[in-house]
Amino acid sequence: MSAATTPSSRPTVTEREARQVAEAAREQDWRKPSFAKELFLGRFRLDLIHPHPLPADDDVQRGEEFLAKLRDFCETKIDGSVIERDARIPDQVITGLKELGAFGMKIDTKYGGLGLTQVYYNKALALVGSANPAIGALLSAHQSIGVPQPLKMFGTQEQKDTFLPRCARTDISAFLLTEPDVGSDPARLATTAVPDGDDYVLDGVKLWTTNGVVADLLVVMARVPKSEGHKGGITAFVVEAASEGVTVENRNAFMGLRGLENGVTRFHRVRVPAANRIGPEGAGLKIALTTLNTGRLSLPAMCVGAGKWCLKIAREWSAVREQWGKPVALHEAVGSKISFIAATTFALEAVLDLSSQMADEDRNDIRIEAALAKLYGSEMACLMADELVQIRGGRGFETAASLEARGERAVPAEQILRDLRINRIFEGSTEIMHLLIAREAVDAHLSVAGDLIDPDKTLADKAKAGAQAGAFYAKWLPKLVAGPGQLPRSYADFHPSGHPDLAAHLRYVERTARKLARSTFYAMSRWQGRMETKQGFLGRIVDIGAELFAMSAACVRAEHLRATGDHGREAYQLADAFCRQSRIRVEELFGRLWTNTDDLDRKVVKGVLGGAYEWLEEGIVDPSGDGPWIADATPGASQRENVHRPIP
Numbered sequence: 001m002s003a004a005t006t007p008s009s010r011p012t013v014t015e016r017e018a019r020q021v022a023e024a025a026r027e028q029d030w031r032k033p034s035f036a037k038e039l040f041l042g043r044f045r046l047d048l049i050h051p052h053p054l055p056a057d058d059d060v061q062r063g064e065e066f067l068a069k070l071r072d073f074c075e076t077k078i079d080g081s082v083i084e085r086d087a088r089i090p091d092q093v094i095t096g097l098k099e100l101g102a103f104g105m106k107i108d109t110k111y112g113g114l115g116l117t118q119v120y121y122n123k124a125l126a127l128v129g130s131a132n133p134a135i136g137a138l139l140s141a142h143q144s145i146g147v148p149q150p151l152k153m154f155g156t157q158e159q160k161d162t163f164l165p166r167c168a169r170t171d172i173s174a175f176l177l178t179e180p181d182v183g184s185d186p187a188r189l190a191t192t193a194v195p196d197g198d199d200y201v202l203d204g205v206k207l208w209t210t211n212g213v214v215a216d217l218l219v220v221m222a223r224v225p226k227s228e229g230h231k232g233g234i235t236a237f238v239v240e241a242a243s244e245g246v247t248v249e250n251r252n253a254f255m256g257l258r259g260l261e262n263g264v265t266r267f268h269r270v271r272v273p274a275a276n277r278i279g280p281e282g283a284g285l286k287i288a289l290t291t292l293n294t295g296r297l298s299l300p301a302m303c304v305g306a307g308k309w310c311l312k313i314a315r316e317w318s319a320v321r322e323q324w325g326k327p328v329a330l331h332e333a334v335g336s337k338i339s340f341i342a343a344t345t346f347a348l349e350a351v352l353d354l355s356s357q358m359a360d361e362d363r364n365d366i367r368i369e370a371a372l373a374k375l376y377g378s379e380m381a382c383l384m385a386d387e388l389v390q391i392r393g394g395r396g397f398e399t400a401a402s403l404e405a406r407g408e409r410a411v412p413a414e415q416i417l418r419d420l421r422i423n424r425i426f427e428g429s430t431e432i433m434h435l436l437i438a439r440e441a442v443d444a445h446l447s448v449a450g451d452l453i454d455p456d457k458t459l460a461d462k463a464k465a466g467a468q469a470g471a472f473y474a475k476w477l478p479k480l481v482a483g484p485g486q487l488p489r490s491y492a493d494f495h496p497s498g499h500p501d502l503a504a505h506l507r508y509v510e511r512t513a514r515k516l517a518r519s520t521f522y523a524m525s526r527w528q529g530r531m532e533t534k535q536g537f538l539g540r541i542v543d544i545g546a547e548l549f550a551m552s553a554a555c556v557r558a559e560h561l562r563a564t565g566d567h568g569r570e571a572y573q574l575a576d577a578f579c580r581q582s583r584i585r586v587e588e589l590f591g592r593l594w595t596n597t598d599d600l601d602r603k604v605v606k607g608v609l610g611g612a613y614e615w616l617e618e619g620i621v622d623p624s625g626d627g628p629w630i631a632d633a634t635p636g637a638s639q640r641e642n643v644h645r646p647i648p
Contacts (some may be wrong), residue, residue: 001212002064003505004507006376008538013387014206014218014332015226015454018093024134027286027289027290027367030363030365030443030635031335031365032362032363032364033045033048033363033364034363034364034365034366034367034368034369034546035048035049035358035364035369035549036366036368036369036372036441036549036554037368037440037441037443037444037550039095039397039513039516039545040368040441040516040517040541040545041259041443041444041476041517042476042479042480042513042514042515042516042518043479044100044328044483044484044485044506044509044510044513045554045557046072046491046506046552049354049358049552049553049556050366050559051556051560051563052354052357052556052557053357053358053360053363054357054363055117055119055353055357055360057152057209059116059119059120059360060120062114062115062120063097063116063117063119063123064120064164066101066105066114066116066120066124067120067123067440068099069583070100070124070128070176070551071119072127072128073096073097073100073128074127074130074131074558077096078093078128078131078132079129080412081400081401081410081412083132083134083135083258083259084132084258084259084400084401084412084415086259086399087259088259089132089134089135089138089259089261089363091610091647091648092426092609093229094138094172094214094323094647095647095648096398097128097139098137098169099612100555101113101114101126101168102124102139102180103139103167103168103171104140104148104167104168104169104341105120105121105139105150106121106148106149106168107141107143107164107168108151108543109428111160111161111164111168112165112169113148113167115166115436117356117360117371118297118357118359118360119300119353119356119357119360120357121143121301121356121511122297122300122301122304122352122353122356123134123301124139124142125139125298125302125305126302126304126305126308127300127305129301129302129305129306130305130308130309130543130603131491132259132304132363132617133256133302133419133420134257134258134259134260134300134419136302136305137210137257138172138211138259138260138261138297139213139296139428140174140299140302140537141175141302142167142172142173142174142209142211143167143290143298144210144294144297144298144559145175145219145288145291145292145295145427146167146172146173146174146175146215146217146347147163147167147173147174147217148164148167148168149192149291149294149295150219150288151163151278151285152176152279153287153290153291154236154278154287154290155278158275159275159276159278162555163238166216166217167217167487169211170216171215171217172211172214172215172216172217172218172646173209173211173215173216173217173218173219173622173648174209174210174211174212174217174218174219175196175209175211175218175219175290175470176206176209176213176218176219176220176221176265177206178206178208178210179191179204179205179206179208179633180205180264180339180561180630180631180633181633182208185597186228186234186285188222189221189222189223189393190223190633191203191204191205191206191220191221191223191267192204192221192222192223192224193222193224193235193237193272194224194225195224195227195229195230195274196271196461197290198273198274198406199272199273199274199389200221200222200224200237200271200272200274201269201271201272202222202245202267202269202271202272203267203268203269203270203271203272203635203636204222204266204267204633205214205264205265205266205633205635206220206264206265206266206267207264207633208252208262209248209262209263209265210260210261210262211261211262211266211535212241212248212261212262212263212265213248213251213261213262213263213266213287213643213644213645213648214261214644214645214646214647215241215261216241216245216646217239217240217241217242217263217276218238218239218241218243219236219237219239220236220237220238220239220267220272221234221235221236221285221288222234222235222237222267222284222298223235223342224281224282227323229283230563231281231450232281232282232331233282233283234282234284234285234370235277235279235280235281235282235283235284235612236277236278236279236283236284236287236288236414237272237273237276237277238272238276238278239267239270239276240479241644241646242644242646243268243271243272244270245267245268245271245643246265246266246270246644247266247268247588247640247642248263248264248265248642248644248645249263249264249265249266249373249638249641249642249643250263250264250638250640250643250644251263251501251643252264252423254341255418255421256415256418256419256421257419257422257621258424261334261645262319262632266638268635268636268637268638271312273465274314275292280634282596285305288337292370292427292428293366293367294359294366294370295427296370296371296373296374296427296428296477297355297359297373298624299351299372299374299377299423299426299427300348300351300352300355300358300373300374300376300377300378301418302423303348303377303378303380303423304345304348304349304352304377304381306339306381306384306419306420307344307345307346307348307349307380307384308349308379309416310345310384310385310387310416311338311341311343311386311413313388313392314337314391315329315338315409316339317337317391317392317411317554318334318391328391331443331609332526334391336576337387337390337391338391339577339581340383340384340387340581341388342576343388343575343578343581344380344384344575344581345384346350346554346574346575346578347550347551347553347554347569347574347575347578347582348376348377348380348381348550348556349557350550350554350556350557350575351373351376351377351549351550351553351554352373352377353557354369354553354556354557355369355370355553359461365441368437368440368441371428371433371436371437371440371547371551372542372545372546374427374428374433375430375434375437375542375546376546376547376549376550377423378420378423378424378426378430379430381422381423382417382423382424384422385413385416385420388413388416388417389413389414389417392411392413395408395411396411396414397411397414398414399412399415400412400415409454411427412560424510431535431539433542434535434538434539434542434543435538436534437542437545438539438541438542440525440540441520441541441542441545442520442531442566443587444472445520445521445524446481446590447629448465448468448469448472449465449466449468449469449472449524449598452465452466452469452528454572459597473521477521479514480514480517480518480521483510484507484510485506485508485509485510485511485512485514486507486511487507488507490506490507490510491503491506491507494506494555494559496562499562499569500573500575500576501576502559502574502575502576503573504550504573504581505576505579506552506578507554508551508579509551509552512537512544512548513548515590516541516544516548519590519593520541523537523541523593534598536596536598537593537598540589540593541590542595543585543589544586544589544590547582547585547589548586549588550578550582551578551579551582551583554574554575554578554579555579556577557571558572558574558575559570
């Protein structure tokens with residue numbers, strides 16, 4: 001069938017089929033150790049993260065030299081208030097970043113890039129993101145999920161030679177997966193790429209294309225129909241944004257990140273050379289997920305930068321603002337918020353640096369660590385920004401422009417709250433991250449006992465799985481009864497003379513990891529095949545694991561700083577404060593594992609959807625406009641003006 005006559009319609013898939021697509025895309029094997037995976041299994045492998053891994057000296061030198069140049073550029077060439085006012089990053093800023101090499105931070109020097117490590121790439125994102133988060137998003141989308149990263153991991157040598165030099169210095173790239181009616185369920189992907197000779201012909205519509213408005217190169221996920229000689233499936237392509245039939249139909253606007261170049265892109269009979277296909281047909285989702293294993297670290301990097309800024313403003317403001325005869329920082333109600341911001345910023349940076357250095361060393365599998373860093377960083381950064389707005393009071397709610405107009409310092413506290421909010425949705429919403437991490441956390445259980453709860457398996461398969469599960473749990477369960485966390489002298493290196501006792505916190509992590517594993521096993525025994533529907537329970541399990549990972553990282557970072565003589569005493573104080581705060585949250589989460597309103601909530605939801613409570617909505621007017629909830633994405637020629645705006 002020719003490309004011109006092939007119909008394109010949204011696939012109809014069942015829940016089970018959607019899960020099978022997602023399962024097929026995830027990495028199946030664990031070839032390297034994982035600290036976080038072991039943690040969820042009740043095994044506290046401190047040896048995998050301590051002593052803290054360190055970058056090579058030449059990587060440090062190259063990274064610090066670039067950071068110095070980038071800092072000067074941020075201080076002299078970037079005016080965040082202009083970006084906020086005009087809702088656009090000035091062309092000259094983007095051009096200056098290109099000349100600086102900022103678009104090639106992660107690209108190898110042999111292709112014209114800077115060849116920075118993940119550690120220094122993240123430090124750069126934190127720095128430039130503090131100048132304006134939209135710039136951080138621009139650079140991150142280009143390098144973390146845009147063309148450079150998938151080509152680095154899966155591209156042919158010819159593709160690398162062709163595209164990476166362009167991405168390093170001149171071209172901006174974007175990543176296009178989401179569609180108007182497809183978010184975290186890619187099995188329903190409707191954009192098609194139909195083979196036609198030496199080309200593929202793309203048709204479809206993509207939504208929320210970060211960088212798409214200004215991009216020169218696109219990574220596009222499209223479904224290749226199965227046919228003779230073609231395996232088919234969701235496949236990744238590099239597409240020239242200027243190709244005939246590519247139309248940017250809209251530049252979207254958001255509550256935050258006002259400079260974000262995010263749009264709607266339509267493909268109508270766009271011819272893409274087969275040479276531009278990344279990897280084999282059907283490998284698109286696996287490529288996307290693998291790319292995100294380290295790509296997700298860009299978001300917590302900018303969250304760390306935001307935390308540092310929140311701490312700076314909270315400190316400076318709370319020292320000069322007086323109420324009832326003393327600075328507000330000395331009032332306990334405000335002081336506790338400042339302590340939370342300081343301790344959490346320390347822990348987030350510890351999680352980020354540890355995960356990034358492990359990514360650089362490539363000794364460990366960090367898919368769970370990176371996901372936890374994204375989940376925890378995005379959630380905690382929003383809390384810190386909210387606390388800063390509260391500390392600032394009415395001035396926190398007032399815009400920086402308004403503050404400046406009446407003669408006060410233009411502090412964009414309300415802006416940082418708006419800008420950070422998207423991080424709980426970007427690159428996997430909090431809810432999806434809970435499910436993704438939970439799936440990886442129980443992988444060991446499913447690998448030995450999954451067939452027991454799979455309705456499609458035969459009795460023989462179930463019998464075999466039962467034998468495997470019996471052997472696994474006979475060895476595993478007894479190890480969850482006792483461990484080093486019950487010995488008072490364990491981890492003694494973390495209690496040097498004159499410093500807070502971080503060893504006690506590590507013993508708590510070890511004990512609690514075993515408790516977490518026991519809770520997971522009990523839940524699997526209780527709910528079996530229904531476990532995947534218990535999303536509230538799984539979310540709390542993951543949140544506990546995130547807290548334990550953050551506590552571990554904070555303690556390891558504090559000891560590293562003490563051993564190197566770099567703010568060691570202060571680092572121990574911050575780590576101690578964070579761990580004590582974290583332990584309170586962990587105990588609350590454990591309580592909510594079994595004492596919650598999950599069942600009642602489901603009943604209320606059914607009532608809401610069934611209209612039982614519509615009377616509760618009376619007495620208001622709805623200011624929403626008319627129109628469909630989801631825009632029409634029927635393939636075809638665009639009827640709108642192309643607002644594509646490449647940067648010269």
